[in-house]
Amino acid sequence: MNLTLKIWRQKNANDKGKLVDYPVSDISPDMSFLEMLDVLNEDLINKGEEPIAFDHDCREGICGMCSLYINGEAHGPDRGVTTCQLHMRMFKDGDTIFIEPFRAAAFPVIKDLIVDRTSFDRIQHAGGFISVNTSGNTIDANAIPVNKHDADTAFDAATCIGCGACVASCKNSSAMLFVSAKVSQFALLPQGQVEATDRVLNMVKQMDEEGFGNCTNTGACEVECPKGISLESIARMNREYLKASLKG
Amino acid sequence: MSGILNSSIGRKFAMALSAFFLMIFLVQHFAINLLSVCNSETFNEVSHFMGTNWLIQYVMQPILLIGVLFHFIMGFVLEIKNKGARKISYVKNNGNANSTWMSRNMIYSGLFILIFLVIHFLDFWFPEINIKYIQGDTSGLIDPNNAESGLRYYEELQHKFVPVWRVALYCIGFVFLSLHLLHGFSSAFQSVGANNKYTKGLRGFGKAYAILIPLGFIIIALFHHFNQ
């Protein structure tokens, strides 16, 4: 396959940045999107040019490091996959592909296609945990009975890899899908009850302070999420938040 | 509970509550308008009751006004905050791949509704307030000095729908209301945290509501225009 890539290049956080055209040839449809970028980067390095900076780690859809806004969609046109799992067979020979960083005021660009997603870490620190006594009296989690449906729903929420595609896809750069997944995975389990009130209040407060937008319920996040986190999580967080506001 | 309007979720909750109120009001308004097509006398009597009953006038009417004001002011507040959350936009964005046009353009459908509402208030609400509370005529009669002249409401309504421009403007206003509600109806339930086994059915009902109620208003406006 021969393609024209329009890639966002930006030297550093303060640089203005612009789209630069890169023709690539002999791309196999079996390559992953990131492998295709590896080929381009090797080419650039051989020519003595600066390679394109992009995030990646596991390359098997579990770490949440890869990002990229490809042809107007987070993680590209395929569904239920991260950019590292996106295959070139999703494109046609001769296509022009726009490759931009995830855009949000709370995700500032560091370089080229790499954005700073530590705002997600700060939201997690604000309440995305449970406190467990590990001084030798730890109770086996399996000793506490959990309703099967709740356990499954909590597990589904816990599959969120924190990639930020929800924020990137949302017209308001809202982080509601991510935060609601992190709230849901504990709200549904007995272990999460002790800190439930503070957790949701603090995490939402941090989310707002980071400058993410409000939710308009467009559902774009749910469609683009590689892990299928659903709007039901957001509704659950809304309930948790309203309940917690009345209490605290 | 303090400062719930300072949180993103609290603002959307309040937005949804005001929207629920407006959607219930809309049904009531529609029902009375429908009377104007069915029976002009009943329409006159109900209009007179609504226009002179103290509960409606001094309790419900202020709540409605505050509800509308709150809804569109909060709509603008949310829009400004949301725009600020992405300072640099995408060169290529494929919104249609993951969301409906209606959901992405609530502020624009809302703006057209607001324009319509201003005209609607100038047409009906201000004249009504003027007659009743400034001129002090609460008789509801065509000629306040003649008890035989009959109630004025139906006649005024008919008169308003003579000009084509006004009928056209009302129709356009209702098309935008329909677009607003096609997303808004189910969105409001999501905002208050209701997403469960009834949601699918509710979405269907919401679509029907969002199409049938505005369509009904349009038909009533056209009826009066052509039935002079």
Ligand code: HEM
């Ligand atoms: C007066 C002019 C109006 C303006 C400027 C306006 C604006 C808006 C905006 C911007 C939103 C989206 C808020 C967001 O989620 O970001 C919204 C939501 C909504 N509006 Fe309006 N609106 C207006 C009138 C109305 C009317 C007359 C109705 C109903 C009869 C209505 C019903 C709704 C509903 C049901 C929602 C969804 C609430 C939610 O998502 O929780 N709006 N409006």
Ligand code: SF4
């Ligand atoms: S909710 Fe989905 S899109 Fe958002 S961060 Fe988690 S995995 Fe990524």
Ligand code: FES
């Ligand atoms: S690189 Fe780990 S999810 Fe894509």
